[in-house]
Amino acid sequence: MVAHGTIAFDTLTTSDQVKSGTEKSLDTSYLFNGSAKSWCNYTTAATFVNNGSFNVGSLTDSGAGSCKMNFTNVFNDDDYSTTGLQSVGYGQLGLNAQETTYTWCISYDGSNSAADSGESTMTTHGDLA
Amino acid sequence: MIETPEFQGTHLWERLCWAKEKLEPYRSEYCIVWEDPNDMENPAKVTHPDPNWMACALQGGILPPVQSYWELKKDENKPDFVKHTRGPELLHNMPPIGPMTEEEAIEYLIMKDIPETVWRDWDKSNKPKMVICKKDQLPGTREWRNAWQISEDLVINNEVAA
Numbered sequence: 433m434v435a436h437g438t439i440a441f442d443t444l445t446t447s448d449q450v451k452s453g454t455e456k457s458l459d460t461s462y463l464f465n466g467s468a469k470s471w472c473n474y475t476t477a478a479t480f481v482n483n484g485s486f487n488v489g490s491l492t493d494s495g496a497g498s499c500k501m502n503f504t505n506v507f508n509d510d511d512y513s514t515t516g517l518q519s520v521g522y523g524q525l526g527l528n529a530q531e532t533t534y535t536w537c538i539s540y541d542g543s544n545s546a547a548d549s550g551e552s553t554m555t556t557h558g559d560l561a
Numbered sequence: 562m563i564e565t566p567e568f569q570g571t572h573l574w575e576r577l578c579w580a581k582e583k584l585e586p587y588r589s590e591y592c593i594v595w596e597d598p599n600d601m602e603n604p605a606k607v608t609h610p611d612p613n614w615m616a617c618a619l620q621g622g623i624l625p626p627v628q629s630y631w632e633l634k635k636d637e638n639k640p641d642f643v644k645h646t647r648g649p650e651l652l653h654n655m656p657p658i659g660p661m662t663e664e665e666a667i668e669y670l671i672m673k674d675i676p677e678t679v680w681r682d683w684d685k686s687n688k689p690k691m692v693i694c695k696k697d698q699l700p701g702t703r704e705w706r707n708a709w710q711i712s713e714d715l716v717i718n719n720e721v722a723a
Binding site for chain 2 (some may be wrong): 469472476477478479480482485486487488489490491492493494495496502504505506507508509531532533534546548560561
């Protein structure tokens with residue numbers, strides 16, 4: 433029977449028997465500090481749809497191709513990293529602005545005009561407040 | 562219904578991890594259409610509640626009070642702001658708020674994610690600066706998305722919002 437509770441440890445260690453047979457260890461703080469802190473997959477073409485997300489309070493559709501991702505757990509400062517992609521055949525996905533509370537990307541078409549996109553993604557890494 | 566653990570003192574991000582695993586996302590049929598008085602050159606904006614966030618709001622015991630976000634915003638607006646130092650106090654150690662109704666959750670979200678200049682006196686100008694509507698009341702096509710505005714002759718509660 434599994435009991436619910438907390439296991440506290442500072443280091444994860446694996447023997448890595450399958451690959452190298454050499455023991456490797458990882459400070460568990462890396463798991464927190466190195467993990468993506470929020471993400472979303474959304475569509476702007478036809479209708480605006482949030483397809484999936486984490487650590488997002490809301491998405492604001494700010495115009496054609498424009499999406500602001502509002503965080504639930506905000507960032508410590510605005511120097512975190514936002515990465516994003518959109519469907520092949522559209523154009524680039526640009527970072528319009530970011531503050532501790534949101535990151536805001538705009539999809540562009542091939543002629544560099546803001547335009548709706550089939551599917552776009554945003555992911556953030558950094559330190560949370 | 563699943564019981565929320567005692568989360569006061571637990572990092573908010575860890576609570577969201579718990580919620581992502583345990584709670585069924587709730588996709589609200591409502592959205593918030595708003596116009597920023599400081600940005601009238603641009604079209605009306607539409608804020609969509611996140612389904613995982615809605616699940617947290619309805620569940621209760623996970624989210625901090627909305628005032629925590631206001632305090633963080635105040636800190637960020639200070640000219641000497643470098644980074645947040647009150648995250649633990651305001652987000653992780655603050656007693657989480659209890660379960661909300663869908664209506665209360667959307668009101669919370671408005672006060673969290675929409676500028677105060679919009680919601681504080683949303684109905685005090687010639688036309689409403691903000692309206693909550695069902696998603697199927699939005700225009701059926703996004704072809705003219707950058708021309709969307711809140712209707713000047715909007716009748717609150719009964720009319721199409723944008």
